[in-house]
Amino acid sequence: MRLNPRTLLRGMPFRARLAAAFCTLFLLTGAALLAFVVLLARYGTAQQVKGIAITKADAPGGSGFPGEFPSGYARATDPNATRPSLDATGDDIALIRQIDQTVQAVQDTALRQMVLWSAVGLLFMALLAGLLGWWLAGRALRPVAAMTEATRRISEQNLHQRLALTGPDDELHRLADTFDTMLDRLEKSFESQRRFVANASHELRTPLAAQRTSLEVGLADPLPEGLAAVREDLLETNREAEQLITALLLLARSDRGLEETETVNLSAAAMLVAAELAPQAEEEQLDVAVTADRPLTVLGDPVLLRHLLTNLIRNAIQYNHPGGRVRVRLEDRTLTVTNTGPTVPADRVPDLFEPFRRLTQDRTSTTGHGLGLSLVRSIAEAHGTRATAEPGRQGGLTVTVRFP
Structure with a gap:
């Protein structure tokens, strides 16, 4: 499968893209600078070589060169003299050609070494620029991260909080x-x-x-x-x-949230609520049972928590069928209320938590105002948790509230 560079870039985090942009920009500008320097160095060296000529002069001992220059060495003369004198022999011309080839080889070797080690240095500095870009991007995006964390903490329960970002007016x-x-x-x-x-x-x-x-x-x-x-x-x-x-x-x-909190024995409160609603359950011929492995205590508003239990159990009794059952279980800081009853479509479960919303076509009872589960959700959110529901396989509903 062929990867699209644009798709790959879009999948990268913004900080990584910014660091990659720093690295790429440094690499491109460094490569352009290196190419410019190499071209200028090659052109300047070629111009200097053109100004060097090899001449033959009488030297002591018949070597054909001045005494101050050993045999096989060249001497710079007038820059305008581009070729040797006419009396040069064949050996002298061969020697001049050899020296010219040697100079050209040295020039090419020097350029190759400069390009090689400059490229190595450029890659190393590009990597260093990428790391520095990653660090600088993190520093630059630190206010954005602080704003993101503050925004996540703000909800309808604490709308009084503000980002209150400090720093320059940018x-x-x-x-x-x-x-x-x-x-x-x-x-x-x-x-x-x-x-x-x-x-x-x-x-x-x-x-x-x-x-x-x-x-x-x-x-x-x-x-x-x-x-x-x-x-x-x-x-x-x-x-x-x-x-x-x-x-x-x-x-x-x-x-509005919780103004004052205290420790509440949720297990004892659930048993009291079930006892209060027992006459309604007997009238509907329902079996209501409350089970708890050990006392469950939570920190919250006792009045609101009692209404949460009342609405959950009353809702489980009200939307049931004769001879059905209601099970209230408290375990591992989790409250679960399960009942039998008509089948509830899974895609309609979120509507049950909206105010004044009832699935009248699916439920047998027409009483109530459709506020029971919306109250449960609001009270749960006020206590730092949330209420979830899922339909039972044989009908009915299971509502779960997990306390922090």
């Missing part, structure tokens, strides 16, 4: 300021939403309580025939509205 500083401005807008939006839910819930609880009292007093026994059923329907509607408002208050409270 591109990275302006990017961090842009992130902080975006977080300011997000925090205001989340706070506005939470404040609206909390205030609306508080404002609605009072008239609902007054409405329930009016119904109980105004429609007290004895009642004309037919009004008793109407009173029960009105009171049931009133109770459902109060439960919805209470759930919204809990959702807003858990979204």
Whole structure:
């Protein structure tokens, strides 16, 4: 399979690409500089050699050369004299040619050695430049890594945190300021939403309580025939509205995070919740069992954790079939609630954790407001964990919460 260089480069981390760019740039500029120096050296040497001529002169002893030059050596004369004198013999011409070949060989050898060792040095320096580029890229990208870590820690639970990047007013500083401005807008939006839910819930609880009292007093026994059923329907509607408002208050409270925490015995709380919901389970002919290898204690809000258990067990009882079962198990800091019931498609499981979302076509009961599992997820996130669910092979659902 032929590799595409562009695809290979895209798969490399940015720091590695930056270091490779430093190394390649140094290698190309060094190679260009080396080629320039070699060409100039060769041209300059050739020009100098053209200015050297070999002449024959009388020397003592009939050697044919001056006494100060031993036999076989050359002497530089006028640069404009490009060839020997006309009275040179054949031996002199051969000697001159030999000396010229020797000079050319020395020149070529020197150039080859210079090119060889320059290339070795260039490769070594390119490798060194790549390592230095890797180090410099890490130094330059250190603020980006700090921004990435800070962004990972920021969620809807701690939107008050900011990147707060220090240093000169450069591109990275302006990017961090842009992130902080975006977080300011997000925090205001989340706070506005939470404040609206909390205030609306508080404002609605009072008239609902007054409405329930009016119904109980105004429609007290004895009642004309037919009004008793109407009173029960009105009171049931009133109770459902109060439960919805209470759930919204809990959702807003858990979204704000935990203000105070304490040690909570989750095993004992699960048994108490199961006992409270036992009449509803008996009415549906369900078998509810709570098992724990040893007491499970977690650090959190006891009220919110109790509502987490209540919503999980009530949801397992409510969406079940007569004669089914509910199993609550606490083991290794993990809470698991499993029930029988209708089959839940795997692709619809994430919808169960969204507020006011119910799979009415798949579930037998039409009661409830669709806030049970969304409350469980919000409370779990407030305690630094998350709730997951998966459908059972024979129907029903398994919800797991792993506490840190």
